[in-house]
Structure formats: C-alpha cells, structure tokens
Amino acid sequence: MSDDRFVCGDGLLGRVIAADGTPLDTDGPLVDVDLKTWPGNTAGSSETPAMTHWQTGIKALDFYAPLAYGGTISFYASPGVGLVVMTTELIRHVAAAGGCAVLVGMADEAYPIGEKISGLREGGVAEHVALFVAQSDADAERRQKTLRAALLAAEDFSVRGRHVLLVIDDGLLTPEALPDLQARATHSASGAVTLVLHFWRHTTPEPQFAPSVRVWLSTTEDARVVLSRTRAKQQIWPAVDGAASWSRLLENGILGVAHVAAVKEARQLLQLLDAGEVSAALAEARARKLLQFGSQPFFVAEPYTARPGVIVPYETTVAQYSAIVAGRYDDVAEGQFGFTGVLDA
Secondary structure, eight states, rough: TTTTEEESSSGGOOOOOOOOTBBOOSSSSSOOEEEEEEEOOOOOOSSOOEEEEEEOHHHHHHHHOOOTTTOEEEEOOOOTTSEEEEEOOOOOOOHTTTOOOEEEEEEOOSOOOHHHHHHHHHTTOGEHHEEEEHHETHHHHHHHHHHHHHHHHHHHHTTTTTTTEEEEEGGGGGGGHHHHHHHOOOOSSOOOOEEEEEEOOSSSSOOOOHHHHHHHHHHHHEEEEEBBBBHTTTTTTOOOOOTTOEEHHTTTTTTOOOHHHHHHHHHHHHHHHHHTTOOOOOHHHHHHHHHHHHHOOSOOOHHOSSSSOOOHHHHHHHHHHHHHHTTTTTTOOOOSSSOOOOOOO
C-alpha cells in the first residue's frame, strides 16, 4: 500500500488495525474497505462552525461541561478514575444514534492490544469502534501515519452521515501532529467528527505539553472534563470534578443565563466543600448533595454495578441541579441523591 493511502470503510468497525491496514486482531483479513489517499495538509475552513449542543444524558457532563457536536473535548484523568468507562459510555450513546468511534493510541507491555479489545467488548461497543494502534516504540513517522489513518477513517465515516468520536491518546498529540489535526478539522453537512483527547496525569498534577500544543489547545478546546481521584475515592462515579471542568457552550452563553448561573453557584459550593471552608451547615449539606447527584449508573457498567444504566434529559438535569442549589431539596436525605438518575419530585 502506498505511504499516502489508508484503509477506510465500514469493514474497519470492530477491528484493530495498524497504519498500513494490517489487522492486529485475530479476525482475518479486512473486508468491505477501500483505499483513500491522504489529501495533504490543506487548510481547513476559516469559518468557525456553529456549536451544536450534544445532549449526552450524562448529568455531570451536561451540567458542568456540556459538549458540542464536532467540537474538541479534553479529558484529564489519572489512572483508576474511570476514563475508559466514560469514553465507552459516550461511544455507546453515539452508536445508539447510528454513529461510531475511531480510537487511535499506543500499545505497550503495560497496556497491550488484547486489553484494549477486552475493554471495548466488555462495554458492548467493540463492533462500533475502529481501533488504530501504534506500538510504543514506533518512530515519529510511524506514529504520524497511524494518526493520519485514523483521521482519514473518521472523516470518511462522517461524510457518510455518521457522528464520529475520534479518540486520541496524548502520546500521539505532538507538535508534528498539529498540522494534520488542523487540516482535518472540518465539519460535513451530514456528519460531524467530535475530537476526544485523552490526557493522562501520572506523576505530575497536569500533563506536560509542548508549547505549540498548549497554544493549539487554548484556541481549540470546546470543553474540558476533569476526572478526579478525590471524586473516585469518594465513590462518585463518574468521577467528574465539577469545580474544574468547563465548556465554551457555557462561557459563550449559548445555553442560557439560567444554566450559567446554576453552574456558577454549584462550583462555588463544591470548591468550598473541597477546601473545607463551608461555614454554614445548610450550605455544606447542599454541596454534599450536589456532589452525590453527579453520580449516575452507566449502561456499559451494568455487569459490575448490577444497576440499569440511565439517561437523564438535559432540561431535567439543569432543573434538578438548579433546585438543589436553590434549596428546594433541603428536606430530602442525602442518601437519595447518590448513583441515581432523576430525583423524585
């Protein structure tokens, strides 16, 4: 296969592939695929596409960090805080509406290909995912080709009307990758590619970026979701840190002043609670209820939690978070707020 041609098509779904189109799983040759040529780093549209709200049904996301179709979402996470489960749940939501996902990442002894496949299968989404993999010892050229293969496959799915989640691990987000990402940052009339960036925090509080990557993120990120070890230790699943997560949909006022005001008050309460600076018992009780209300059963985690997954409508999410902040649930016991969907009236 030519160095500038990559495999695309529905036959990639459910498969694990190298940049050159070689299957890395045990399911035989690829079928129902064709070759497409990398078009080069042509400039993307100079127009900023309108941000369309993606209502995920996940309360903590829809309230603190609402997402946009075709936008760029950064997930900041430490090991063990549920990033894989969160991503798998989002893939399930996309697949339920006819979409799919393209994942691209690194494989090594610590996280082999078999473990990646196993996680997707356990979540019930493997058949909706094309997984492109580069070995951790791959040189810069091979990493770039792996990313290009994933970008072209995602674009191909989107122009055929699918909403695509393109999930990229931070090991591939290098200064050399930025021109390719910028060139492919287009939105077709029928489908959209929502870029999901995984940033892992290991030994440092924040991921370490090259200066050019940091500048690119500052102008590209539409939402940042922080998954917190503190929340995980508190058994809040998903472990979304509402005080640290944010979205341009809120900052730009696209979702209305009522949502913005409720988020501001909720964040203040959570920040005070985390700092141990809540002075009034009533305020502390509301903060703890807000914290608990962020937990929610996921569909992909049903085998482990024995709790049916739930989807909460966006309007209900905002209304109930706002009601907690306003004190309309002050007489309801804190135990009623945890790991649930919609609160009883």
